[in-house]
Amino acid sequence: MNTYSRTSSVVPASPVVAWRWWLMIALSLAGIGVAGYLSYTHLFELPVICGASQGCDLVAQSVYAKMFGIPVAVFGLLAYIALLVLLVARRRVSENLEAYVTLGVFGISLLGVLFSAYLTYLEIFVILAVCMWCVASAIIMSVLFVLSILEMKSVTL
Amino acid sequence: MSGRGKSPSQVHHQPVRERQGVTKAQIILVAGTTVVAAFLLIVLNSTQLRQAGGGAFSYPIGITQSGHPYKGPPEAPLKMELYSDFLCGHCAEFASVLEAISTDYIQKGKLQLIFHNFAFLTPESVQAAQASLCALDQGPAYFWRYHDLLYTSRAGGMAAYSNVRLKAYAQELGMDTEAFNRCLDTHAKAGQVQADLYAGIQAGVEGTPTWFLNGQKHVGFMSEDKLRNLLDSMLSQ
Missing domain, CATH: 1.20.5 (Single alpha-helices involved in coiled-coils or other helix-helix interfaces)
Structure with missing residues (x-):
């Protein structure tokens, strides 16, 4: 067993790994876009562009749109920014730190998935309205989580 | 490690x-x-x-002897009797003005706000008014939260006041949904909403929002600055 032949070294050896990394970067950016837009409309009290359905405003103005007085979209935005920072950092830190950075990505995306599940449950069963932005964020977070599991495989002893 | x-x-x-x-x-x-x-x-x-x-409000809330919800102490020097329709846009704007001044006037014991349903615009108005009274059955705190939620949900259009949604708001606020749904489905508050409407007409209300400040009639929305000036001038008298 040689340390330096692993696929998750500082410069990825396999094209699949590089491709996955770029996909995760792109998903974090998309997540920042969605959560950023929702945070922006919430903070400036603007209506949410929602296509044909009117679910977005119903969801955005429900009591569940805030957590401890802070819009949930802001928590989402922070999570996506943290993921992006960790993903970028992963390529720049030493190899022994890299595994822990990857573990951080896994932890944050797991937290994101659990919250998305809770919020989607609220939309469907309590608020009785679904907003496409929230669904988009839930999907982005879920894909990020699955990809982070695959990443974890390459840094697990 | x-x-x-x-x-x-x-x-x-x-x-x-x-x-x-x-x-x-x-x-x-x-x-x-x-x-x-x-x-x-x-x-x-x-x-x-x-x-x-x-939960708790930072000022007194309750129900008047005539069965109308209020915020602010009954002994406040200023008393505002507000007639509102939940589907009326200017009422929603005026509600947010009242919310904005509440710290300085209601919380400081200078103003008591008494809410009267004046549900005349659409059938949804009547439904929403009945729902608000069903919320009041569970306590004035629920009424005021429900009132706020109804106004902030206006962006959802008419659909925001469907029976299903009115019940969903009650659930969102953690009310006893069984009692609330029964109250709404049996139209238990239909008579009171109707009586409030007639009482409003008797008092001279022709549109919403109409409000009586220490008996003085005002019609329509008033901006926050103007309302503050009006309240201050009345307080200094």
């Missing part, structure tokens, strides 16, 4: 044995902590919202 944190240069006399990475135990620890943290946050958030639904 044992010796795994060492950089390769420190151990390069033995590079073959030294693998970099995390152990399964560390992954399980992170995953477990995350799940527990998420669970605790969700439970904490739900209980906080539930308490907020019927």
Whole structure:
């Protein structure tokens, strides 16, 4: 067993790994876009562009749109920014730190998935309205989580 | 974290044995902590919202002898009797003005606001008014939260006042949904909403919002600045 032949070294050896990394970067950016837009409309009290359905405003103005007085979209935005920072950092830190950075990505995306599940449950069963932005964020977070599991495989002893 | 944190240069006399990475135990620890943290946050958030639904206000709230909800102490020097329709846009704007001045006037005991339903615009107005009174049955705190939620949900259009949604708001605020739904479905408050409408007409209300400040009639929306000036001038008299 040689340390330096692993696929998750500082410069990825396999094209699949590089491709996955770029996909995760792109998903974090998309997540920042969605959560950023929702945070922006919430903070400036603007209506949410929602296509044909009117679910977005119903969801955005429900009591569940805030957590401890802070819009949930802001928590989402922070999570996506943290993921992006960790993903970028992963390529720049030493190899022994890299595994822990990857573990951080896994932890944050797991937290994101659990919250998305809770919020989607609220939309469907309590608020009785679904907003496409929230669904988009839930999907982005879920894909990020699955990809982070695959990443974890390459840094697990 | 044992010796795994060492950089390769420190151990390069033995590079073959030294693998970099995390152990399964560390992954399980992170995953477990995350799940527990998420669970605790969700439970904490739900209980906080539930308490907020019927929870404390920073000023007195209650129900007048005539059965109308109020905020602000009954002994306040200024008394505003407000006639409103939940589907009226200017009423919603005026409600947010009243919310904006509440810290300075209602909370400081200078103003008492008494709410009267004047449901005349659409059938949804009547439904929403009945729903607000069903909320009042569960306490004035629920009424005011429900009132706020009805106005902020206006962006959802008419659909925001469907029977299903009116019930969903009650559930959101953590009310006793069984009692609320029964009250709404049996139109238990139909008579009172009708009586309030006639009482309003008797008092000279022709449109909404109409409000009587110490008996003086005002029609329509008033901006926050103008209302503050009006209240201040009346207080200094």
